[in-house]
Amino acid sequence: MTQIYGHRGAKGEAPENTLASFRQCLEHGVQRCELDLHLSLDGELMVIHDPTLKRTTGLRGKVAEHAAAELVKYDARQGWPGWPQPCPIPRLAELFEKCPFEHWQLEVKSASRDRAARTVLAIQELANEYGLTDKITVTSSSREVLRALNHLTPQLARGLVAEYAWLDPIKVAQSYGCHLLALNWTLCTPERLLKAQKQGLHVSVWTVNEPALMRRLADFGVDSLITDFPGLAVATLKR
Known part of the structure; x- marks a missing residue:
């Protein structure tokens, strides 16, 4: 049975x-x-996709230039002009407290070596604090991030995000000891899927x-699909 993951929550239904x-x-009823x-x-x-604030909040500057206490005051519904209530940028800790998901794919964008290290260690600390280590896979397309996961937080499950096939995504995933392969759907041929699953990859x-x-x-x-419209996916796959 194919599992459903909500993309950035339910990106197609509410401010991402x-x-x-x-x-x-x-x-x-989508628990992932x-x-x-x-x-x-x-x-x-x-919890924000871009390194800058502009697209989702309309404000200037980088996420990394603002303290958390400031960021949680910024309204991230810029892409949803009709959305009725303000939607602050959340801390991951707040979601861990308020949203009982059975599994989380936490994507970390490309980062310097120092930033990658600080990010994965912060994830591990929070996962330990909330007892969620076994419910998390940290994913990235960045070698720096995957390397940091491998060396600094080996107990966290990790996944490769693959958008292009210029390198064999299965080989890359294996070289970093990944448990999951997050494939752009255009790369998902039946042959590649079967090969990845035979290697033990979700x-x-x-x-x-x-x-x-x-x-x-x-x-x-496919083991799971990531969608902007989890409600539509539930209705579609239940049929």
């Missing part, structure tokens, strides 16, 4: 990477989510928003 979006995902992390100036894990395919594509990938046998 906000508490409202993750609650929307849970309301559909994918989200993006950046460190604040004072080293807290903030294959999670993104971003899948069309019902026909959801059904096709589920028929291929």
Whole structure:
């Protein structure tokens, strides 16, 4: 049975990477989510996709230049002009407290060696604090991040995010001891899927928003799909 992950919560139904979006995902009975992390100036894990504030808040500057206490005051519903309530940028800790997901894919964007190290150590500390180590896979397309996960936090499950096939994604995933392969759906051929699963990888395919594509990938046998529309995915795959 193909599992469903809400992309940035329920990106197609509510302002992405906000508490409202993750609650929307849970309301559909979807118990798994994918989200993006950046460190604040004072080293807290903030749930936001871009390194800059502009697209989701309309404000200037980088996430890394602002303290967490400032960031949680910024309204991240810029992409949703009709959304009724303010949607602050959440701390990851707040989501851990308020959203009972059974599994989290935490994506860390590319980072310097120092930043990658600080980020994965912060994830491990928070995962330990909330007792969620076995419910988390940290994913990245960045070699620096995957290396840090391997060396500094080997007890955290890790996953490769693969958007392009210029290198064999299965080989790259194996070289970093990954447990999960998050594949752009255009790369997901039945052959590659079978090969990855034979190597023991959970294959999670993104971003899948069309019902026909959801059904096709589920028929291929993907382990999970990541979608902006978890409600639509539930309705489609239950049929």
